[in-house]
Amino acid sequence: MILALAGGVGGAKLADGLAQILSPDELTIVVNTGDDFEHLGLNISPDLDTVMYTLAGLNNVEQGWGLAGETWSFMAATKRLGGETWFNLGDQDVATHVERTRRLRAGESLSAITGDLCRKLGIRHRVAPMTDDIVRTMVETDGGTLPFQDYFVRLACKPVLKRLEFAGADSARPTPAFLEALRSPATEAVVICPSNPFLSVLPILSLPGIKQALAERQAPVVAVSPIVGGQAVKGPAAKIMRELGMEVSPAAVAAFYGELLDGLVIDRADEALAEGWHGPAIHITDTIMRDRNDKATLAAETLRFAAALEKRA
């Protein structure tokens, strides 16, 4: 059993790689919900959807987010009605949000809804939100505190990030699937996918009991660095690291995760770091996932790396 922690696009890619090489009963993918928000009255879970669409093979590869073959009539009509248009919602995507909203309002858990949507899309591996409770990432910036999507999408990450707060995290319960995978003796490794450590992974780690459960782990915890060659592969991770006074390098990623981490997979672009490396074990390989095959290869290498750590423990 492998437990993968994932956020947006990079996380979804490695999760997809893991799903390619593991059978459905060998993998639980736990996804950040700190990015979730209510918009136009709809409950939107961007990271869950990115993972779901990617695993279903429905993701828009060219655009980097959303669904393939998407159309945009809903957005144009919303604009005509004077509605908010800063968060782009494709017509197919809206169907996901409408269905999720309906079922949440009817009292179903986000876990149950996510499981069912995944089944409908032919996904056989378990995808679970980190919690069924409401956690909202709030971004403290030089221009005040912003709800996550205002910072991330509306303002395109332009404000300088000073601090993150995960509103509701203190009292949120991790989902049963998450706790089960975390506690099961069958879990052989925890994989932190190459998602934004601050925006995607930290909310997951902020839930009550998670850091402690990982500290008491039997299974090794390995991360894949989302920082390659001094840059984030995608998104604002590098900008945030600079704003927080951190070096933009896999070493800073390792330092951020600290004691939590047994191993870090870094890209060949950063192999010079191996010399004089302090911190968890490292594995150097190609980490840029351009296609389906890249994802499976990186997933397999990451698991082999974790298994070797396990043997050493």
Place this chain on the structure above:
Amino acid sequence: MILALAGGVGGAKLADGLAQILSPDELTIVVNTGDDFEHLGLNISPDLDTVMYTLAGLNNVEQGWGLAGETWSFMAATKRLGGETWFNLGDQDVATHVERTRRLRAGESLSAITGDLCRKLGIRHRVAPMTDDIVRTMVETDGGTLPFQDYFVRLACKPVLKRLEFAGADSARPTPAFLEALRSPATEAVVICPSNPFLSVLPILSLPGIKQALAERQAPVVAVSPIVGGQAVKGPAAKIMRELGMEVSPAAVAAFYGELLDGLVIDRADEALAEGWHGPAIHITDTIMRDRNDKATLAAETLRFAAALEKRA
């Protein structure tokens, strides 16, 4: 001031004709909401939307309902997610329902929302729902009692209609705009548009106080017959009349409205009825509205007819 009562497509056409020839402060269009329902968690008001889209010039003329240039990705994605697909919702149309749903949930009245959506679409005439309260047309059929849209769309009006019930009508309050237009001494005529008398007009007439207010009217009430040459121009009106044991003719429409009506506009196809006619005054003209000009012409003739009745009273 003219008060028009309207339902679906035929009603929207004449309402559009009236809007062409009257200034915004001379017309109030009151629309049936008995067809409204909640579907996929969205509040849908089909008759309001038909009137709104028609007056905005956004209606799909070829299809006969919905919006021009509509796309259908939402529906395809809903199907993929295992959602209900028997009620077709176009991608642009969904934006209307999402916006209406959000604002109803936030506590705004359907009147206020409708007024604002109309303004956003450039409609300057007043369009008001018959009530801001919930009224639901229930169709008693040979196969049991059905919510309206189940009867109308899902089962394509196939069950034999035995009786109609307007759940909630007894305690629903007509909207302020409706009451104002009904009671104003400035109202020169009430026009019952060529909508289905049973499914579109009767719910409006079933609201508390409406029949009495119309009975005490100063202004004449004129209807345009939706039955032409022994057939309904559109929809199931003729089928329903047969099922209720009525003749399918403008005479039966007149009998159905009874004392309420001062005048009925009938089509040239039915001019033979003029001989031996019992009932309200009749005006014979072309009532089939094929284009924008037909609508304005019929609206103008209907108002001239009403004005002549008024003089006679």
